[in-house]
Amino acid sequence: MDGSGTQKIVMKKIHNLLLLLLFIAGCSKEDDIIDPIDPVDPPDPPVLCEVDYSTLQSGINRLTSHYQPMNIPFIDYASKLGINLPANQFAVWYASGNFNGNDTPDYVMAPSDWMNPSGNEIVIVKDGILAHAFSNPQTFTRKISVADLNQDGIDDIVLFGTGEDIPDTPGDETVVIYMYPSGNYKVAEIGLNDGYIHTGAIGALNGGLQDIIEIDASAFLKDNQGFVKYYSNNGMSELWIQGETNITHHHVARTYHSELYDFNNDGILDLILGGHEWEDQWMLTSPRPVQWRTHILKGLGNGQFDVDNPILLPKIDGWGTITDFDMYDLDKDGATEIIITRTTGNVGAPLRPVDNEFYDGILVQILKGSGDSWYESQRIEQPSSIFDTPNIHSLWASNTFIYDVNKDCLLDIVPESDKLNAKSWTPWSFVRGLYYEQQENGNFLIKYKQ
Numbered sequence: 001m002d003g004s005g006t007q008k009i010v011m012k013k014i015h016n017l018l019l020l021l022l023f024i025a026g027c028s029k030e031d032d033i034i035d036p037i038d039p040v041d042p043p044d045p046p047v048l049c050e051v052d053y054s055t056l057q058s059g060i061n062r063l064t065s066h067y068q069p070m071n072i073p074f075i076d077y078a079s080k081l082g083i084n085l086p087a088n089q090f091a092v093w094y095a096s097g098n099f100n101g102n103d104t105p106d107y108v109m110a111p112s113d114w115m116n117p118s119g120n121e122i123v124i125v126k127d128g129i130l131a132h133a134f135s136n137p138q139t140f141t142r143k144i145s146v147a148d149l150n151q152d153g154i155d156d157i158v159l160f161g162t163g164e165d166i167p168d169t170p171g172d173e174t175v176v177i178y179m180y181p182s183g184n185y186k187v188a189e190i191g192l193n194d195g196y197i198h199t200g201a202i203g204a205l206n207g208g209l210q211d212i213i214e215i216d217a218s219a220f221l222k223d224n225q226g227f228v229k230y231y232s233n234n235g236m237s238e239l240w241i242q243g244e245t246n247i248t249h250h251h252v253a254r255t256y257h258s259e260l261y262d263f264n265n266d267g268i269l270d271l272i273l274g275g276h277e278w279e280d281q282w283m284l285t286s287p288r289p290v291q292w293r294t295h296i297l298k299g300l301g302n303g304q305f306d307v308d309n310p311i312l313l314p315k316i317d318g319w320g321t322i323t324d325f326d327m328y329d330l331d332k333d334g335a336t337e338i339i340i341t342r343t344t345g346n347v348g349a350p351l352r353p354v355d356n357e358f359y360d361g362i363l364v365q366i367l368k369g370s371g372d373s374w375y376e377s378q379r380i381e382q383p384s385s386i387f388d389t390p391n392i393h394s395l396w397a398s399n400t401f402i403y404d405v406n407k408d409c410l411l412d413i414v415p416e417s418d419k420l421n422a423k424s425w426t427p428w429s430f431v432r433g434l435y436y437e438q439q440e441n442g443n444f445l446i447k448y449k450q
Contacts, residue, residue, distance in 0.1 A: 321342060364379070
């Protein structure tokens with residue numbers, strides 16, 4: 001064999017060796033690919049939190065109409081009633097409760113038109129099903145409160161009404177709707193007093209059963225003849241004894257919203273009052289100075305209050321119309337905050353589209369403190385689109401729910417009205433589902449529930 005042949009053989013062996021090495025390398029690489037890889041654990045799903053709303057109030061505060069653990073926001077009440085909401089004098093007032101003894105929230109609606117009261121009905125829905133619908137004995141229901149008044153384990157309903165919303169109106173009487181475990185109900189007028197009863201509240205004024213306080217502001221009469229009455233509850237007998245408070249007219253001449261609550265933790269219910277937070281000309285001729293500031297009257301028991309030492313709460317110029325009060329420990333620091341829902345009054349507010357327009361916009365004020373001293377800790381602004389949108393006015397919240405919307409165990413603030421969530425009310429569709437979401441730092445962000 002010549003040298004060239006030997007060289008060919010050597011080259012072939014080298015070639016084969018290289019192929020073998022490449023094959024081995026390829027196998028090694030392939031082995032790396034097919035070797036099992038430790039799986040990466042998927043991220044934990046967000047932990048949802050279910051708030052037990054029955055625990056958010058304690059002591060005597062659980063015996064008030066403010067204690068409503070079954071509130072559910074974002075209900076389209078107009079749709080439930082099968083109506084297209086008319087403008088102006090028409091409104092749907094509502095409240096949630098337990099009207100049949102189970103854990104499913106029920107609710108009551110009072111669609112009211114004071115210019116045509118013959119068509120007004122009370123509509124009661126149990127477990128999502130229409131249970132009762134009957135004629136409303138009031139001309140214009142303005143607030144609904146619920147509590148178990150006759151101690152049968154079922155929430156009853158109290159209607160506070162103004163009558164026609166015009167000067168010199170004769171007004172309405174306060175009405176109780178008893179709801180029974182049998183599924184039946186009974187309507188009873190408990191007072192002998194017609195009046196412009198824009199507000200009232202339920203609470204254990206005597207430390208026992210839930211009593212009813214009603215407030216006649218006589219706002220349009222301006223004759224200092226308004227009254228504050230309370231009715232003592234006899235429980236299962238369903239009898240009410242009228243009592244007299246010591247609250248004089250000048251304390252309530254501008255009161256359109258109220259709640260009973262023990263603010264100083266002495267076991268006695270106090271009374272928070274608010275309405276139109278500015279001074280009008282007619283007040284200057286009043287025999288006694290009219291208390292137009294939002295304030296608290298400390299309870300003394302038995303329907304009596306410390307009227308000589310009102311606790312004045314911080315006002316907000318331009319946002320002087322009070323539409324709701326709520327009391328909750330929002331930030332879980334062990335102290336109750338006062339949440340005041342406001343809209344514009346008769347003094348111009350920044351960015352208002354219409355000068356001197358009533359009930360235009362939503363602003364939430366949060367107060368911290370205790371006893372006789374309260375200060376503003378936070379002010380939650382509304383979406384700028386409310387004032388920026390042409391021809392939008394009278395957008396306000398009639399109720400405010402404190403509710404954990406996103407299930408993170410942080411309480412959110414939900415402004416509510418019959419029109420905010422009504423798909424048939426298109427002028428407000430751009431803010432449908434509005435709420436304020438609480439963050440870990442205690443601030444609130446504007447959100448919309450889809």
